[in-house]
Amino acid sequence: MTLIEWRDEFSTGVASVDYEHRQLIELINGLYAKLTREKDRDAALRFLGEIYARIAAHFALEERIMREKEYDQYQDHKDDHERLLDDILDIMDEFEANTGFDDEAFSRRLGEWFTVHFKSKDARLHRRLG
Amino acid sequence: MYHLGALSFFFFWIVAVSGLYLYVVFDTSVYGAYASVEWITHDQWYLAGVMRSLHRYASDAMVVSVIVHLSREFFIDHHRGFRWFSWFTGVPLLWLLFSSGINGYWLVWDDLAQFLAVNTAEWLDWLPVFDGQMARNFISEARLSDRFFSLLVFLHIGIPLALLLGMWIHIQRITRARVNPPAGLMFGTLAALLALSLVKPALSQGGQANLDVAVAEVGLDWFYLAMYPLIDLTSSGAVWWLLIGLTLMLGALPWLPPARRDPVAVVDLGNCNGCARCFADCPYSAITMQPRSDGLPYAQEAVVDAGLCASCGLCAGACPTATPFRRATELVPGIDLPHLPVRGIREQVLAGASAMSGEGRILVFGCAHGAPLTTVSGQSTAAVTLPCVGALPPSFIDFVLSRHHADGVVLAGCGSCDCNFRLGIDWTEQRLARERDPQLRSRVPRERLATCWAGRYGGKSLQRCIDGLRRNLSASSAPSATGTSTEQRSA
Numbered sequence: 036m037t038l039i040e041w042r043d044e045f046s047t048g049v050a051s052v053d054y055e056h057r058q059l060i061e062l063i064n065g066l067y068a069k070l071t072r073e074k075d076r077d078a079a080l081r082f083l084g085e086i087y088a089r090i091a092a093h094f095a096l097e098e099r100i101m102r103e104k105e106y107d108q109y110q111d112h113k114d115d116h117e118r119l120l121d122d123i124l125d126i127m128d129e130f131e132a133n134t135g136f137d138d139e140a141f142s143r144r145l146g147e148w149f150t151v152h153f154k155s156k157d158a159r160l161h162r163r164l165g
Numbered sequence: 166m167y168h169l170g171a172l173s174f175f176f177f178w179i180v181a182v183s184g185l186y187l188y189v190v191f192d193t194s195v196y197g198a199y200a201s202v203e204w205i206t207h208d209q210w211y212l213a214g215v216m217r218s219l220h221r222y223a224s225d226a227m228v229v230s231v232i233v234h235l236s237r238e239f240f241i242d243h244h245r246g247f248r249w250f251s252w253f254t255g256v257p258l259l260w261l262l263f264s265s266g267i268n269g270y271w272l273v274w275d276d277l278a279q280f281l282a283v284n285t286a287e288w289l290d291w292l293p294v295f296d297g298q299m300a301r302n303f304i305s306e307a308r309l310s311d312r313f314f315s316l317l318v319f320l321h322i323g324i325p326l327a328l329l330l331g332m333w334i335h336i337q338r339i340t341r342a343r344v345n346p347p348a349g350l351m352f353g354t355l356a357a358l359l360a361l362s363l364v365k366p367a368l369s370q371g372g373q374a375n376l377d378v379a380v381a382e383v384g385l386d387w388f389y390l391a392m393y394p395l396i397d398l399t400s401s402g403a404v405w406w407l408l409i410g411l412t413l414m415l416g417a418l419p420w421l422p423p424a425r426r427d428p429v430a431v432v433d434l435g436n437c438n439g440c441a442r443c444f445a446d447c448p449y450s451a452i453t454m455q456p457r458s459d460g461l462p463y464a465q466e467a468v469v470d471a472g473l474c475a476s477c478g479l480c481a482g483a484c485p486t487a488t489p490f491r492r493a494t495e496l497v498p499g500i501d502l503p504h505l506p507v508r509g510i511r512e513q514v515l516a517g518a519s520a521m522s523g524e525g526r527i528l529v530f531g532c533a534h535g536a537p538l539t540t541v542s543g544q545s546t547a548a549v550t551l552p553c554v555g556a557l558p559p560s561f562i563d564f565v566l567s568r569h570h571a572d573g574v575v576l577a578g579c580g581s582c583d584c585n586f587r588l589g590i591d592w593t594e595q596r597l598a599r600e601r602d603p604q605l606r607s608r609v610p611r612e613r614l615a616t617c618w619a620g621r622y623g624g625k626s627l628q629r630c631i632d633g634l635r636r637n638l639s640a641s642s643a644p645s646a647t648g649t650s651t652e653q654r655s656a
Contacts, residue, residue: 050462050463050464051438051439051462051463051464053462054461054462054463055438078493080492081492081493082493083490084488084490084491084492084493085491085492085493085494087488087490087491088485088486088488088490088491089486091485091486091488091560091603092436092438092440092484092485092486092499093438094485095438095440095442095485095602095603096438096439096440096463098440098602099439099440099441117599117604117606117607120606121606121607121608124490124563124567124606124608125608127490128567131568
């Protein structure tokens with residue numbers, strides 16, 4: 036079972052952004068698989084670092100595209116990016132500090148973390164840019 | 166010292182503004198010139214006279230600031246490698262500056278002007294192109310025409326304009342060149358020049374020039390006119406060869422040994438999505454964003470121009486993939502320095518962290534051009550050397566503090582306006598203040614972070630900065646449990 040399925044409604048119409056969204060979904064699903072099937076905490080930890088780097092790069096590109104297209108809610112969207120980057124580091128810290136960890140709850144949190152921003156912010160971006 | 170270039174620009178503007186005013190009240194005929202300058206100096210001393218003095222003293226000051234500027238850049242090795250362009254384009258500016266000044270002295274048409282006119286003409290006549298024609302203009306009063314004199318006035322406008330164009334070209338390779346000194350320095354300098362102009366106004370020498378009478382004695386302005394005694398002592402040809410030789414030598418300096426340069430930044434397309442942050446932060450415009458070449462569905466990729474790259478690493482400091490939290494794949498950012506990769510910075514951090522023990526462990530990230538870091542290392546202090554403090558991706562600070570590799574972080578670099586790579590300190594401060602991407606995460610405890618821009622001789626201030634941070638850390642951590650910091654350390 037995968038955590039997030041790619042859906043066409045996720046598409047923003049910008050090839051590079053969509054490509055990175057798919058990559059991120061793959062990464063997050065990979066992390067989820069590690070956690071639930073293999074119970075491999077170390078590998079999951081490494082994955083989180085990777086997700087942080089990828090998502091930081093993805094936000095950087097998305098912000099550039101928003102600036103170039105003079106997206107009206109740029110600051111709002113950018114603030115959400117910054118908050119999400121803080122959040123994922125907090126999730127990593129929690130995960131690192133805790134040995135007895137609820138894998139299921141953790142995965143759900145990560146999945147929500149991704150999809151909420153996706154549905155609220157990126158969907159609007161799509162409507163504007165598309 | 167680092168405002169010398171900007172100061173030269175400032176002097177240029179003073180000279181230009183005062184020159185414009187003088188042009189209005191100056192009579193451009195041979196027989197009117199001297200009288201109008203006398204009127205400027207004595208009758209309207211409170212405005213035109215001050216303007217004349219400002220014009221004189223600011224141009225002298227410009228020679229001084231330019232000479233010190235170029236000596237400084239030379240002695241701190243700022244003339245070679247990627248900086249060759251600014252150095253090379255600066256050399257012709259010296260010719261333009263000196264010819265503007267010498268040309269200006271003629272316009273007063275006093276004894277000194279006569280001396281200069283005759284000597285310069287003779288000197289120029291040594292060149293085959295003039296073939297003895299120049300000096301004939303000055304053989305006697307009758308030969309000198311108003312038209313020729315007007316030509317001199319126009320030259321005195323044209324050469325400075327060429328100088329300004331040259332100055333503009335001189336700073337083309339520099340993004341955000343500083344062409345205005347700080348307000349304090351600017352007003353202070355202007356006040357000093359004004360005071361000098363009032364106390365010791367610039368005066369003409371002797372009476373009106375009379376070409377039929379040879380000038381016996383003149384006082385020289387050594388800032389501009391040092392070459393004339395030399396012509397007198399040797400010959401026109403000797404001085405020509407000396408100046409040509411000096412110019413060629415100055416022009417060739419960037420390529421003379423000992424040449425050395427670090428390898429330039431490299432882009433790793435697998436980690437570059439074309440976000441253009443490195444492009445925005447490069448102080449030398451060495452990065453361009455070009456159409457994607459590897460087939461991935463991105464629009465652009467970063468491309469490094471090896472001729473412009475200074476190997477400062479600010480690009481790696483700006484790259485979002487350059488984060489030490491990455492561990493699943495090898496830590497290769499989208500853009501990196503081959504001789505000091507981000508991976509190497511991470512290794513230095515981990516080595517430094519494991520070498521430290523005790524309370525109040527402080528990790529210093531220092532630039533190679535700032536205070537020497539060997540002296541600060543000790544039992545509870547470790548140092549990581551960077552090409553420039555701006556080469557540090559801000560997430561390293563988060564990494565060090567959140568993973569408890571140290572209790573405090575100090576960033577040390579060049580003097581605050583004197584960054585060796587121009588923008589390293591500015592960008593770092595803006596990243597820390599969350600005004601520039603990549604921003605230091607807001608969750609990072611700012612009280613555990615200190616910056617010290619003290620320059621290469623600032624070893625003592627750096628030590629004070631480290632001690633100060635350590636005192637603050639122990640003061641704030643005293644009430645809480647202190648056990649967590651060392652126990653939770655993990656790689």
